[in-house]
Amino acid sequence: MNHPLFKPTEDPLSPREEAEITQELADAYRQNEASEKQPEFRRIVENVRKQIQQENKK
Amino acid sequence: MSLPITSLSLLSRLRDEGDHAGWQVSWKRFLELYHGPLMAMAASIYRHHTGNAVPPQEAIEDVVATVVVDFFKRDRYDPERGRLRTYLRVLTNARIVDMLRKEKPLDHESMTAGGDALAESLPAESPEEGRSFQQALLATLIEDLREHIPLRQFEIFEMVKLKGMSPDQAAAELGVHRGVIDNSIYKVMIRLREIAASPEYQEEYYESSSF
Numbered sequence: 001m002n003h004p005l006f007k008p009t010e011d012p013l014s015p016r017e018e019a020e021i022t023q024e025l026a027d028a029y030r031q032n033e034a035s036e037k038q039p040e041f042r043r044i045v046e047n048v049r050k051q052i053q054q055e056n057k058k
Numbered sequence: 059m060s061l062p063i064t065s066l067s068l069l070s071r072l073r074d075e076g077d078h079a080g081w082q083v084s085w086k087r088f089l090e091l092y093h094g095p096l097m098a099m100a101a102s103i104y105r106h107h108t109g110n111a112v113p114p115q116e117a118i119e120d121v122v123a124t125v126v127v128d129f130f131k132r133d134r135y136d137p138e139r140g141r142l143r144t145y146l147r148v149l150t151n152a153r154i155v156d157m158l159r160k161e162k163p164l165d166h167e168s169m170t171a172g173g174d175a176l177a178e179s180l181p182a183e184s185p186e187e188g189r190s191f192q193q194a195l196l197a198t199l200i201e202d203l204r205e206h207i208p209l210r211q212f213e214i215f216e217m218v219k220l221k222g223m224s225p226d227q228a229a230a231e232l233g234v235h236r237g238v239i240d241n242s243i244y245k246v247m248i249r250l251r252e253i254a255a256s257p258e259y260q261e262e263y264y265e266s267s268s269f
């Protein structure tokens with residue numbers, strides 16, 4: 001359990017650790033930004049909406 | 059129960075308080091953040107119960123949608139009792155088992171067993187699930203960060219750290235001195251690590267946990 005993101009905040013990050021964290025965050029950010037454009041995501045959103053509407057009718 | 063105000067706990071709070079508008083916003087946001095790991099979970103669990111059959115895309119999407127509705131409908135998830143990723147895997151497993159029973163369960167030769175034994179057979183987390191969940195958690199962390207720092211600081215962090223713009227470019231674009239950029243990044247990185255230090259992030263991040 002030693003990912004640099006979870007080092008105690010009083011321990012300074014090395015440049016390599018900060019670069020590693022930055023890269024992982026940037027990847028997660030891009031992936032998340034792209035998710036709304038994926039057809040599978042839009043289909044699931046519609047599916048959830050339909051299920052909610054059915055729940056509300058009950 | 060006192061929890062840090064992070065996106066993870068915010069989701070639970072919105073659901074618990076029956077905030078309808080918040081509920082509508084939060085399921086969509088939750089799906090944006092977690093549909094990747096949910097898809098990976100559903101595919102992996104499907105393969106486990108069917109002797110490595112290829113998961114049908116439409117069925118997997120249907121399972122993910124049902125898990126999201128279940129997650130927000132049921133008032134069962136309590137962060138103090140277990141990890142979010144485990145809870146989502148249990149829900150996903152139950153929905154996969156339901157789906158396979160509706161199909162012809164006996165056609166799936168390698169189903170481990172019928173009835174309750176099948177429902178209880180939760181496979182080990184696959185590496186793909188683990189990676190996908192970690193990525194979703196980091197996106198949640200960015201969301202939390204946005205809520206906890208001034209907008210201008212987040213904008214600078216986003217330009218330089220998330221979008222890869224050079225500090226000099228960011229300074230020119232925003233019409234500020236380079237020192238403002240460096241100072242903002244320094245402050246944001248400290249705040250980021252403070253938020254990441256909350257137990258819920260550490261407990262959720264790692265694949266196996268003693269929590």
